[in-house]
Amino acid sequence: MAKFLGLDCSTQSITAVILDSSKKTVVYEKSLNFGKALPQYNCPDGFLLHPDPLVKHSNPLMWANALDLICKTMQDDGVNLAEIAGISGSGQQHGTVYLNKDFLREDWLLKAKSLAGAVKPLLTRATSPIWMDSSTFADCRRIDAALGGPEQVRLRSGSSATERFAGPQISRFAREDAKAYADTAVIQLVSSFMASLLIGASAPIDYGDGAGMNLLNLSTLQWDADLLAATAPQLGEKLPLLVPSSHIVGEIHPYFHRYGFREGVPIVAWSGDNPNSLIGVGGWKPGTAVISLGTSDTFFAAMDRVATDPDGYGHVFGNPAGGFMSLICFKNGSLAREQVRKQYDLSWQEFDSCAFELTQPGNAGNIMLPYFTPEITPLVLNSGPVFEGNSMFKAQKDAAAAVRALVEAQAMTMRLHSAWQQQKTKKVRVTGGASRSDGVCQVLADVFDASVERLQVSDSGAQGAAMRAAQGAGAMDWATLSRIFCACDASKTRKPIPANIAIYNELINRYAALEKSITG
DSSP, X not given: OOEEEEXXXXXXXXXXXXXXXXXXXXXXXXXXXXXXXXXXGOOTTSSOOOSSTTOOEEOXXXXXXXXXXXXXXXXXXXXXXXXXXXXXXXXOTTOEEEXXXXXXXXXXXTTOSOHHHHHGGGBSSSSEEOTTOOOOHHHHHHHHHHHTSHHHHHHHHSSOOOTTSHHHHHHHHHHHOXXXXXXXOEEEEHXXXXXXXXXXXXXXXXXXXXXXXXXEETTTTXXXXXXXXXXXXXXXXXXXXXXXXXXXXXXXXXXXXXXXXXXXXXXXXXXXXXXXXHHHTTOOSTTEEEXXXXXXXXXXXXXXXXXXXXXXXXXXXXXXXXXXXXXXXXXXXXXXXXXXXXXXTOOHHIIIIIHHHHSOTTGGGOEEEOOSSOEETTEEOSOOOEEESOHHHHTTOOHHHHHHXXXXXXXXXXXXXXXXXXXXXXXXXXXXXXXXXHHHHHHHHHHHTSXXXXXXXXXXXXXXXXXXXXXXXXXXXXXXXXXXXXXXXXXXXXXXXXXXXXXHHHHHHHHHHHHHHXXX
16 A cells, blocks of 8 residues: 555644555545534634634644534545555644543543533643634743843743734733633644544654744753743643654554545654645755745745754744754735725736846845735834835836835845855745745745745645655655655746845845845
8 A cells, every 4th residue: 555644734724635646646635614514613715704803723622623623524525545554743733622531531432422422521722723823922931031141041031022923922821710720631733633533642742843832852852840840830741743744654543444535544643734835845955945935935944954944034943854854934924015006007928928027136225025914924013115226216106116115025025034044045835825926936035045936836735645654664764755746846946046146145235234224
């Protein structure tokens, strides 16, 4: 058997991808939207409505129900699940699930009629805070203070105390509901919770997702005693073990035989969506950066050594292929591109071709800081773009110059704020809607002095999970998996142009100075 299943429990949906390692192709892919498929949970966009806009929680029973539903859907679609030789998964990072001591019993899933029904009496907290939650500012500051400042938290855990991370979320829960926290025996991440459902036992947390909690010490790959103490009482007793991402956490539970899975299918540790996406686009090896041009733009890359961002914007997670990875998020991604396109009444074709044909690299010295919404990298709380250049450009009457300024700014800010990794980017793999633009890709190639490769991977998290199942089960190594399932279209690769590289090496200094004048 050579088929491997990857599951992705994201914010808004659950996705299944099946790879056939013998045929070297994806043989099945299906996604179910939570709002449409499971409307009874009142999470139309994957989270519960709340009067406080800073609070973003979801219902963990919905995730359990979704696992049942995707398995039933695969069965109904005629997938022979008895052929599955390994399973792994991807979960939205930072979300937490709180469970009582009965979750540690061996029989909680034995006679269950449904996963949601089995899990409901085990929850000590009815809802799960997710990555969109921003309600833990005070807890972040307490953790920083207890460790002697944000730099100490960053050096230990790879990130400053961050509002959406599991540690600060646990801290707030322990403060506000001490009784429920005391009744909690196990705190799982979304990824390890879903793995637990598959094996019918409390699954360990992998290094990849565990590093996104502000609790794991990067140098020891163990829970950090000082961070635990600063976060909540007896927290170390409530956290699962930590394991490498390739670790087999158990075999599939007999509950899942109803869907056609055979006995003994190995379950490889689940990880977070970002570590899985790194694998899913073939970025497992240092030297290849991955840029996702989505609603927010995201830069992530495998790292050949541990480094942390002294400015606190970047994060360090575990790389499922071994070692570590960086992640840096920029809020002004597609939203900013859309804003400029609408402001100048441009079609996407005009945005791409006309603007880049009418302007030259360097944009005649016209620079924009593209803060159309408040930015997190760098931190800019007051929205509004900043213009430096000629009068027509500053008056926002030159559409072509505005487009090029935006795209150049987005590329330069990624280069500036990824420099802390201190490693050369040899090639860049791009995904997302804007990756279709030749102009955008050429600017990225010139700014990074690296070839830009374009991929068409519909769900990198689920594909990365399926690849991890294959690797964890010993079917293929990372190099072979990436070559087969993450191939790029060579005809669409953009190479850096030497003359343009020199222009951007000079322009980026002016851009950095302008950014510093705004952010300090």
